[in-house]
Amino acid sequence: MTPTEARNGTSRTARKSTEVGPTSPSWLGVALPVAALVALAALVAAGAFSGAFTAFANxxxxxxxxxxxxxxxxxxxxxxxxxxxxxxxxxxxxxxxxxxxxxxxxxxxxxxxxxxxxxxxxxxxxxxxxxxxxxxxxxxxxxxxxxxxxxxxxxxxxxxxxxxxxxxxxxxxxxxxxxxxxxxxxxxxxxxxxxxxGHAAGAASHDLAISALFLHLGGAALWIGGLAAIVFVGLRYAATGDVIRRYSAIALWCFAAVAISGLVSAWVRIGSLDGLGTDYGILIVVKSVLLIVLGGLGWLHRSTVVARLSAGTTTRNAAIGLFWRLAAVEVGVMGAVSGVAVALGSTAPPVPDDVIADPTPAEIVTGHPLPPEPTPLRWLTEFQWDVIVAFACAAALIVYVRWALRLRARGDAWPVARTVSWCLGIIVLFWATNGGAAAYGHVMFSAHMVQHMILAMVVPIFLVLAAPVTLLARAVPARQDDSRGPREWVLLLVHSAWGRFLANPIVAAVLFAGGMIVFYFTPLFELALTTYAGHLWMILHFTLVGYLFANVLIGVDPGPSQPGYPMRLVLLFATMAFHAFFGVTLTSGTALLVPDWFGLMGRPWGPSAIADQQTGGAVAWGIGELPTLLLAVGVAISWTKSDAREARRTDRKAERDGDAELEAYNEMLAKKAEQAAKRGEG
Structure with a gap:
């Protein structure tokens, strides 16, 4: 026990015990079984209403x-x-x-x-x-x-x-x-x-339905399962103030994910407001009302329990007791939502998941109607929505801006230019994955190459200049209870053996340049075109590899030591030469990549598939060089600033010690001259 603890009559053991919630009420232990029964009751009621589980007539x-x-x-x-x-x-x-x-x-x-x-x-x-x-x-x-x-x-x-x-x-x-x-x-x-x-492979809006359903299932599982797991792990030990705060933050994001993805999924299957009058639409309304109730309970958690714990206006045991009373009701409502959701999945929607009747060649190949002939305006107005990536982009904007405002609120400086750079990078990422580049990149190789170059060479420059890891380390407090939050996980990854390996300049350059060959000349390209999981992997791979390479050249975030500026320029121009070689190979090639995809699109407009692929090679060569040149300029500017900083440091050191380094150097030269003169005389 420390002297301070002795004076206050407390000890580490006593302090630790106050972090533990009170023994839960006896009725809370049966909350989960009751929730399961509520789920079954809701399932039976919803199924009886829609007739989803009645005997088949025909x-x-x-x-x-x-x-x-x-x-x-x-x-x-x-x-x-x-x-x-x-x-x-x-x-x-x-x-x-x-x-x-x-x-x-x-x-x-x-x-x-x-x-x-x-x-x-x-x-x-x-x-x-x-x-x-x-x-x-x-x-x-x-x-x-x-x-x-x-x-x-x-x-x-x-x-x-x-x-x-x-x-x-x-x-x-x-x-x-x-x-x-x-x-x-x-x-x-x-x-x-x-x-x-959850959606027929040949039905309309297949990829949109898959992305919305995955976000919906993942958000609901984390939200419902997180609360249930707290109960199962141990009501007496897991329900501390820190656990409640952290779960509340996770639940808020899950609520947003479930609500947004639910709206998208409902719209895909209802098609219009008239569909709300069907059995399926009525169940959608019921599920939405229950979701709003859950959102209200979450708001009560944040406005009462979390707020009281943060402000210290009530005892910890009283606040945690309130948490459990709210949680018991919340678990019951979650059970009802689960039951209605299962019944909903077994009820025929107004827009059936049938395969498209009399599909066009593009619909047969991609599952989407062929977009209109591209024009500069349509590159900005055409959209092919990806709910997961769009949600991730919105979350990235909100989190970064919130962290920057947190620093400003406590009086710490954070350059506005970095915030602007991050916002521009995320907006460009959103357009490349949801806008014209995505809509046309699915049917034209040249447009796909535009998307690739933006993801790998444009977006990473903005993100690297925003220094997100530095902002995270400064804005998010380190946890004191030996748990791992976003700050701990990111820094652990950055300083891990894998993080150092991937951030190694040579490895980053090889992944950046060689990854194109591996991707385009193996079945990975076809996998990215034909499956949604492959498409997500492509977006993540291009963006992450581009970020690692750009961070080696112009990054300011903490991590493995960067190479010297001459080595950076060597790596940069080597990749530039590789991009040129890759572009020339595509431009002069006559073998169509993924012919079962681009060759069967049936476009009534634009060049032939092979001519479009050759245009894509020119895009890889031409568009890819501009960001490379910008990176070269950035390296040169950083080099100049580094030399200037070193010169100022040397000048300050000389002022402090009377230029002792220069005096020592001159004395060394004088000694050598004296020794040379003595040898000449001898």
Whole structure:
């Protein structure tokens, strides 16, 4: 005990005990089972209203067990995967490292085990549901094996079961926040697979529906599962003030993600306001009302519990007790939302997910109508929305500006030019992934190359000059309870062996230049065109690799030591030469890349596919050189400023010590001259 603690009559043990919430009310321990029952009740009510689970009139009935077993298994699956994601998120981002983190990972492992069993049951029952084949049919087994081995939807559901089982196994083996972060990638993969089953591959707005559904499922799982995981981890130990604040911030972002993606998904399936009068539309309204109630409960959390904890206007135990009372109601409403959502997924929407009738060649290949002939104005007005990337861009703008304002509010300076640079970079990124570059980049190789050059060579320059890691380190306080938040994770990555390897100048240059060859002349290019996951990977890869290379040349963020300015220019001009070689190869080439895509587009306007590809080579050569030259100018300016700073430093040092360095140098020269004279005389 320190003297100060002795005077105040407190100790570390006593202080630590005040951080722990009170023992929860006895009724709170049954909140989750009650929520599950509420979910089932909402499912039954919504299903009875829409008739989604009634016997089929014109087809063979697979049986009442199948008709009602599918939605029950689906509710169980979704709640289990939510607890899995929420527990892993708590372990990675919220809880202090140690026993609580390991306990949360254990909860995730058990939840993943339940998820595995429920997903397997769901697979079997859904097959019976979709084929009208009863479970006791003699051909059920062989037909099920063919379903999971040859039918894409069946393979997807089997893949989800395998990922769930793998998640359970890994969660029971790993420990610590790093293990939780790595394990969380598995259920996210499963949610991505599930998103691809929610809209027919050949239906209109396929990619938009997938991106909206993934954001919706991920946000809901983190929101519902995070709260449930706090209960499972331990009401007495996990419900501290810090945990409540952190979960509240995560829940706010999840609410925004669920609300925005839900609106997009509803609009895709309703099509117009008239669709709200259908059974599907009425369930949408009910789900929206419940979501608004959840948002109100979240607002109460932030305005009462979090506000009281931050202001110190009430005791910690009283505030946390209020949190649990609100949380119990919130869990019940979440259960109702889950039940309505499952019933909604089994109800026919006004805009069916049928394959497009009489599709054009472009719709057959891409799933989208062919955009009109490009003009300068249409490059600005045409849009092909990507909900995930658009949401990420909006979040990046809000977070960066908020951090900059936080610094300004406490009296610390942050250059306005850096904030402007970040905003410009994010706006350009948004346009490249949602605007004309995205709309035309899907059907024309030359437009795709414009998108590539912007993502890899224009956006990173703005982002690097904004110094986001430096802002993060200054604006976000370091956590004192040994947990890892955004600041800790980013700095851990920057200073890790992997971070130093990827930021190595040679590695960054090879990834930046050589990545183009690997991408365009392997099946990766076709994967990025034909799958939404590949498309997201392409955006992330181009932007991240460009950021690493630009940061080597002109970055100001902390990280591995940068090479000298002559070496930077050598790397820059070497990549410039490589870009020129790559562009010339495409310009003079006569073999069409991904001919089953660009060659079958059926465009009535514009050049032929091969001529357009050659134009794309010119774009890679020409447009790519301008950002390279700007980087060269930036390196030269930084070099000049560095020399100027070194000269000023030397001058200040000379003023302090009477130019001792110059005097020592002159004395050395005089001694050498004297020694040379003596040797001459000898």
């Amino acid at each position: 087809f063979a009935d697979p049986g009442v067990l199948v008709r009602w077993g599918v939605p029950v298994a689906t509710v169980t699956t979704e709640l289990a995967v939510a607890v899995t994601v929420g527990a892993l998120a708590l372990a990675a981002w919220v809880l202090p490292r140690g026993p609580l983190v390991d306990r949360a990972i254990g909860v995730a492992g058990v939840a993943a085990g339940v998820w595995t069993v429920a997903a397997l049951v769901q697979l079997v029952l859904r097959f019976s549901w979709s084929t009208y084949l009863p479970l006791d049919s003699p051909t059920f087994g062989p037909a099920l094996m063919e379903y999971v081995s040859t039918i894409p939807v069946g393979r997807t559901y089997l893949g989800i079961v395998i990922v769930a089982a793998l998640t359970a196994a890994v969660a029971l083996l790993v420990r610590g926040s790093v293990g939780a972060m790595c394990t969380m990638a598995l259920p996210l993969v499963a949610l991505g697979m599930q998103s691809s089953t």
